[in-house]
Amino acid sequence: MNTDHFVLYENIKQCVTLAGVAKNSGRHPKEADLGVISDAAVVVNNQTNRIEWIGKNAELPTEFGDLAARFSCEEEVWLPELIECHTHLIYAGTRHHDFALRCLGKTYQQIASEGGGILSTLTHTRKASPGELLESASSELEHFQKYGVGTIEIKSGYGLSLESELRILKCIQELQHHTSVLLAPTFMPAHATPPEFKGQTDEYVKLICKEWIPEVAKNKLAVFFDAFVEEGYFSVEQARTMCEAALASGLKLKLHVDQFTNLGGASLAVDMGAISCDHLDNVGRESIQKLAESKTVAVLLPGASLFTGTPYPPARNLIDAGAIVALSTDYNPGTCPTRNLPLMTTIACCQMGMTIAESIAGITYNAAAALGLQKELGSLEMGKNFRVCQLKADSYEVLPYCFGELE
Numbered sequence: 001m002n003t004d005h006f007v008l009y010e011n012i013k014q015c016v017t018l019a020g021v022a023k024n025s026g027r028h029p030k031e032a033d034l035g036v037i038s039d040a041a042v043v044v045n046n047q048t049n050r051i052e053w054i055g056k057n058a059e060l061p062t063e064f065g066d067l068a069a070r071f072s073c074e075e076e077v078w079l080p081e082l083i084e085c086h087t088h089l090i091y092a093g094t095r096h097h098d099f100a101l102r103c104l105g106k107t108y109q110q111i112a113s114e115g116g117g118i119l120s121t122l123t124h125t126r127k128a129s130p131g132e133l134l135e136s137a138s139s140e141l142e143h144f145q146k147y148g149v150g151t152i153e154i155k156s157g158y159g160l161s162l163e164s165e166l167r168i169l170k171c172i173q174e175l176q177h178h179t180s181v182l183l184a185p186t187f188m189p190a191h192a193t194p195p196e197f198k199g200q201t202d203e204y205v206k207l208i209c210k211e212w213i214p215e216v217a218k219n220k221l222a223v224f225f226d227a228f229v230e231e232g233y234f235s236v237e238q239a240r241t242m243c244e245a246a247l248a249s250g251l252k253l254k255l256h257v258d259q260f261t262n263l264g265g266a267s268l269a270v271d272m273g274a275i276s277c278d279h280l281d282n283v284g285r286e287s288i289q290k291l292a293e294s295k296t297v298a299v300l301l302p303g304a305s306l307f308t309g310t311p312y313p314p315a316r317n318l319i320d321a322g323a324i325v326a327l328s329t330d331y332n333p334g335t336c337p338t339r340n341l342p343l344m345t346t347i348a349c350c351q352m353g354m355t356i357a358e359s360i361a362g363i364t365y366n367a368a369a370a371l372g373l374q375k376e377l378g379s380l381e382m383g384k385n386f387r388v389c390q391l392k393a394d395s396y397e398v399l400p401y402c403f404g405e406l407e
């Protein structure tokens with residue numbers, strides 16, 4: 001075997017492989033499924049950036065024993081890179097004043113009617129130039145990287161006109177040329193009905209289906225389509241129409257569902273074969289069972305519940321039923337302005353009754369599954385991509401324990 005391009009990382013204090021989580025497709029993650037190897041070694045093929053071998057240091061095959069390129073990592077705990085599977089990262093304008101008003105007791109509806117809320121972000125985003133959007137997005141991305149994130153999903157949805165939505169998606173495309181972080185773009189024109197279509201949501205849906213989705217798909221600007229299925233936003237029937245158009249154009253589906261009301265969005269997501277359905281704070285019992293029997297990943301966003309003071313999603317019921325559960329920040333300027341993905345594991349463990357194993361699976365393998373990337377990413381196994389999160393720590397348990405202060 002030609003080993004010229006191989007690199008050996010040895011004496012790794014702990015390597016969290018998640019091999020068992022991968023074997024069980026992310027369902028019912030147990031501590032043993034984390035596949036923790038103490039005093040580990042990893043051999044990487046630098047040409048393909050794939051893991052050639054992984055195991056205990058003491059069991060390193062002799063053909064790798066005298067590799068010239070080698071690094072000793074005795075202070076480090078390794079996990080697969082963290083995967084952020086739900087963000088609204090590209091926008092302009094801040095919403096801290098909305099927060100100040102909320103702290104004074106105003107409701108979201110009152111704030112929106114006084115010019116705040118999503119429409120204020122929309123106004124600022126429409127006015128922003130491509131250069132301004134790119135600069136702001138690059139800086140946001142650096143924050144995520146500091147927290148160990150190596151792959152990130154980014155949605156459009158603060159433009160809500162074809163021209164501004166395309167500008168956002170092109171910004172994601174441009175951003176990919178400037179970063180080592182893997183970006184997964186999502187087209188989300190159904191984030192809200194824009195002001196020019198007030199009272200005419202059906203007309204807006206028709207436009208999205210007939211013109212916008214084909215345009216985005218033709219230019220390969222997005223992998224996923226997403227819609228906010230919620231009372232006062234888009235109905236299950238409107239969402240179904242858009243999902244059908246998106247599938248016909250070759251886009252995969254992700255949906256915002258059952259956040260404030262149990263509208264049946266999760267059930268629709270499963271029926272449509274969506275890759276994920278996200279939020280689920282008010283998901284019903286029947287939908288939980290349906291999710292458990294499907295491959296649709298349940299993406300939970302505990303930061304949004306914390307920040308808006310609303311109930312947490314029923315993580316325990318979902319996991320115990322057998323659903324594949326991932327965690328994400330939902331990073332956005334209105335309801336969750338944090339880029340701290342590790343902090344979501346702390347909230348998940350402390351407020352949603354999740355175990356450490358479940359929370360770690362939620363930001364690695366199961367988050368990869370929520371992007372359809374689990375064959376390449378999300379666990380450290382032979383043949384998989386070499387993308388790791390390196391912690392200066394004694395144990396992987398510090399990840400949820402450290403309250404977001406990851407080193």
Ligand SMILES: [Zn+2]
Pocket residue numbers: 086087088256330
């Ligand atoms: Zn969202």
